[in-house]
Amino acid sequence: MPHSNNGRPQTKANSNQSAANASGVKRPTRSKKNWIPVVAGILKKGNLILVGQRPETHTLGGLWEFRGGKIEMGESPEFALARVLREELGIEAEIGELKIACTHSYGDVGILILFFEVLFWKGEPKAQHHTSLDWVSAKELPNKNIPEANRTNLPRIYKAFNL
Amino acid sequence: MPHSNNGRPQTKANSNQSAANASGVKRPTRSKKNWIPVVAGILKKGNLILVGQRPETHTLGGLWEFRGGKIEMGESPEFALARVLREELGIEAEIGELKIACTHSYGDVGILILFFEVLFWKGEPKAQHHTSLDWVSAKELPNKNIPEANRTNLPRIYKAFNL
Secondary structure, X not given: OOOOOOOOOOOOOOHHHHHOOOOXXXXXXXXOOEEEEEEEEEEEEOOEEEEEEOOOOOOOOOOEEEEEEEOOOOOOHHXXXXXXXXXXXXXXXXXXXXXXXXEEEEOOEEEEEEEEEEEEEEOOOOOOOOXXXXXXXXXXXXXXXXXXXXXXXXXXXHHHOOO | OOOHHXXXXXXXXXXXXXXXXXXXXXXXXXXXXXXXXXXXXXXEEOOXXXXXXXXXXXXXXXXXXXXXXXXXXXXXXXXXXXHHHHHHHOOEEEEEEEEEEEEEEEOOEEEEEEEEEEEEEXXXXXXXXXXXXXEEEOOOHHHOOOOHHHHOOXXXXXXXXXX
């Protein structure tokens, strides 16, 4: 099981919920926990990766992370990422392959992050919404102040993207 | 934009939510909509794919679908899928690559399905929880009664898995 060391449950699995299956329409009535599905794009320029800084006024303000955002109801993940990159960076991006999905829990909120390749885009990424941008090497990134959801999954992300 | 025809929003995107980004910790306070992240495994035997029938007592009872289930809080997607395949099919599966992620809305509930390759497993898949199993060809599958969340995404799934 190649991924089992990263996947150990932090909470006891509720076996009552195991009957739900791949279309997942059964409401999560037994749990008040919420999931937030998020898409993130890995933009590379040579051996540098684009990261952005969260606005100070936001949760986890000042931290650096891969660019992305929430999937809105009714969007495909690829459509959501293209929209977010347009809104946040002012670029028209062609979304590539989905490489990896990572989970992280902040208390009773579960974050599911889908990481996509972004190989081509039109325009030069420019910070919107008062955030800053930086191009960093894979080696430098861990020295920056990054969210726990990114740090704990960094080895898997680097492997998936050959960083 | 290769995916845009499948990704057109069914609901108007709320631009107030666009500031949330890749670590997604901002609570979705503006929306009562819930997301259910689900993992599904594509098990192949020659040119046949494994599908299972939902129990009649469940939502969407009697419908056929790829085997999988909900991600529990604290699990990685791969860990969740290995657990569900153990519980539902009685097999020990080695989870392969994440190939594609699809979304579908049932009213105010959003389903996000992550489709993984399952190349190797120990044991013969056996129906647990009163479900039936079947091995079908990609050509036959659309003739079965399958959930809308699978049917609408079938072309993308087939392409991603070379079916």
